[in-house]
Amino acid sequence: MKLKRTITLIIAFVLCCGPLLLPVSAAYNSEVDVDANIAYLISLDKDNTVIYDKNSEVRYDPAAIVKIVTGIIVIENCSNLDQIIEAPYDSVVSVLGTGSSTAAISAGEEMSIRDLLYCMLVYNAADAAQILADYITEDRDAFVAMMNDLAARLGCVNTHFTNAVGYDDSDQYTTAREIAAIYYYCVSNPVFDEIISTDYFEVEPTNKYGYTRYFKTTNGLMNNNISDYYLKYVRSGKSGVAGDNGCNSVSIASKDGYNYLCVVMDAPYADCDDDKVDENMSFVSAKKLYQWTFDNIRLRIVASTSQYVTEVKVKLSSEYDYVSLVPAEEISALVPAGVNAESLLPEPIPELTSDVVKAPVHKGDILGRATIKYAGEVVAEVDLAAAFDVRPNLLKWCCDLLLSLLKSTVFRIIFIVALAVAVIYELMVFRGGRRDRKKSSVRPVSRKK
Numbered sequence: 001m002k003l004k005r006t007i008t009l010i011i012a013f014v015l016c017c018g019p020l021l022l023p024v025s026a027a028y029n030s031e032v033d034v035d036a037n038i039a040y041l042i043s044l045d046k047d048n049t050v051i052y053d054k055n056s057e058v059r060y061d062p063a064a065i066v067k068i069v070t071g072i073i074v075i076e077n078c079s080n081l082d083q084i085i086e087a088p089y090d091s092v093v094s095v096l097g098t099g100s101s102t103a104a105i106s107a108g109e110e111m112s113i114r115d116l117l118y119c120m121l122v123y124n125a126a127d128a129a130q131i132l133a134d135y136i137t138e139d140r141d142a143f144v145a146m147m148n149d150l151a152a153r154l155g156c157v158n159t160h161f162t163n164a165v166g167y168d169d170s171d172q173y174t175t176a177r178e179i180a181a182i183y184y185y186c187v188s189n190p191v192f193d194e195i196i197s198t199d200y201f202e203v204e205p206t207n208k209y210g211y212t213r214y215f216k217t218t219n220g221l222m223n224n225n226i227s228d229y230y231l232k233y234v235r236s237g238k239s240g241v242a243g244d245n246g247c248n249s250v251s252i253a254s255k256d257g258y259n260y261l262c263v264v265m266d267a268p269y270a271d272c273d274d275d276k277v278d279e280n281m282s283f284v285s286a287k288k289l290y291q292w293t294f295d296n297i298r299l300r301i302v303a304s305t306s307q308y309v310t311e312v313k314v315k316l317s318s319e320y321d322y323v324s325l326v327p328a329e330e331i332s333a334l335v336p337a338g339v340n341a342e343s344l345l346p347e348p349i350p351e352l353t354s355d356v357v358k359a360p361v362h363k364g365d366i367l368g369r370a371t372i373k374y375a376g377e378v379v380a381e382v383d384l385a386a387a388f389d390v391r392p393n394l395l396k397w398c399c400d401l402l403l404s405l406l407k408s409t410v411f412r413i414i415f416i417v418a419l420a421v422a423v424i425y426e427l428m429v430f431r432g433g434r435r436d437r438k439k440s441s442v443r444p445v446s447r448k449k
Helices: 002-017 063-077 089-093 113-121 126-136 140-153 176-187 190-196 281-296 394-407 409-441
Strands: 038-043 050-054 084-086 110-112 200-203 213-216 234-241 247-255 258-267 297-303 310-315 322-327 331-336 356-358 366-374 377-386
Touching: 038 176, 038 281, 050 281, 063 113, 063 126, 063 140, 063 176, 063 190, 063 234, 063 247, 089 126, 110 113, 113 126, 113 190, 113 200, 126 140, 140 176, 176 190, 176 247, 176 258, 190 234, 234 281, 247 281, 258 281, 281 297, 297 366, 297 377, 310 366, 322 366, 331 366, 331 377
Parallel strands: 310 356
Antiparallel strands: 038 050, 038 258, 084 110, 200 213, 234 247, 247 258, 297 331, 310 322, 322 377, 366 377
16 A cells, blocks of 8 residues: 555656656657557556657557546546435436447445446446446536546547447547656556556445355456456556457556556557467556566666766857866666766757857856767756856956957947937037137128218
C-alpha cells in the first residue's frame, strides 16, 4: 500500500507540474522489437522520457479501454461510492448480444457504485459500465459528451468517444500517446488507482444472488495464473480487444524505484512460443518492453555543474578574452546501464549559444543551451552558464558605452531633434537680424519750415 500511495503521488505531481501530452522522441526503438503495430513506453520519473515509440500518434479503436474514462467520470461525479443503486432493465439488456464480457448482473439487482466500478475496471464488465453511465445521466449522448469533454481538457486532439462501454464504432478512436495521457490522469485519483490496481475481488450476496461472486482481473499482466503474460512488477492496467481482433492494453509497472507506463495497441493473437495456443500479443509485447527497460535502462547523471562544455569570447575585459561555459544544473537522464559517460557529453546548440559577450560577465549567467544525445537522439537538454566572473576594463567599457549611445536610435532621434531646433533657432536669429538692419537703414525725412 505504501508503494501504491507513493506512485500515485508521483503521478499526481507530474500531472500538476508538467504537460499531460508527452514528447515524442524515443531513443531505444532499435534495441527491442514488439509484435504490435502500436507501442508506447514512457517513464513516470524523469521528464516523461519516451523509451519506446512505435506509431504512438496513429488512430486506433480503443475498445474496452474506454472504460477507464467511464470510470473516472463516475468517480468524479459521485460523492458516495458505497451508495446502493438498482440495475435498470434497459442498461442490462442493452449489452446483450454485443459480444461484450459481462458480470451477469441482473435487472433490478442492487449493488454499490463501488462494486460496479470493480466489475467494470477489473473484470471488464460491459453491463456494469452501462449501468454506471446511465446512473450519471439517463441521456447517453450527454454522458458521451462528458467523455469527450474530459479528453479535450487533457489536450487530446486525436481522441473521440461514441459510447461508454467500448463497442466497435468507426467514429470511436484514440492514439497510444493520448491513452497514456488519459490513464496518467485517471490513476492520479486515489480511488481509481486503488480499483484499477486490484487483481482479484469479491461481490457479496445481493438481492439477486444469494452467494458471494469472485472475479479475477482480465489484465493478463497482473494474472499470476498466466505465465506468458504475468509480470509481478505490473501494478495496474486495463485491456480490450477491438472488432478486428486487435488487442490493446495500458498499464503501469514499478521496480527498484523506476516507474513506467506502457500502451500497446493493434496487437494480434499469435502463437509466440509454439505451444499451439495463440497469445494476446498486447500483453506479451508490454511484458517484453517492461523487462527490457528494467534490465537495461538506468538513471544517470549526464551533466554536472563542474563539466566544461565550451567557451565564449569576451570583449571589454583586460583579464580574460573568453569565459568557459558549464551546465547550469546537474542533469540526470534515463540511459542504457552500460553506457560510457564520455559518449554523453553536452553539445552546444549553436543558435541558442552566444558567440561573443561583453564584460561584465557574472558567474552563473546563462549564455547558451546544450543537448545530451544517445544513439543520435536527445535524452536531455541543459542551460549553459558562465563558469566564472569576468570584470570589464573601465576605459574600454566607457568607450563602448559612448559608442553604443552614439549608435543608438534614441541618440539619433535626440540628435536630429536638437539639430532641427538649432537650425530653427539660427533661422529665427537670422531673420531677426535682417529686420533690425532694415530698420536701422531707414533715415527720417526732414521738413522745411
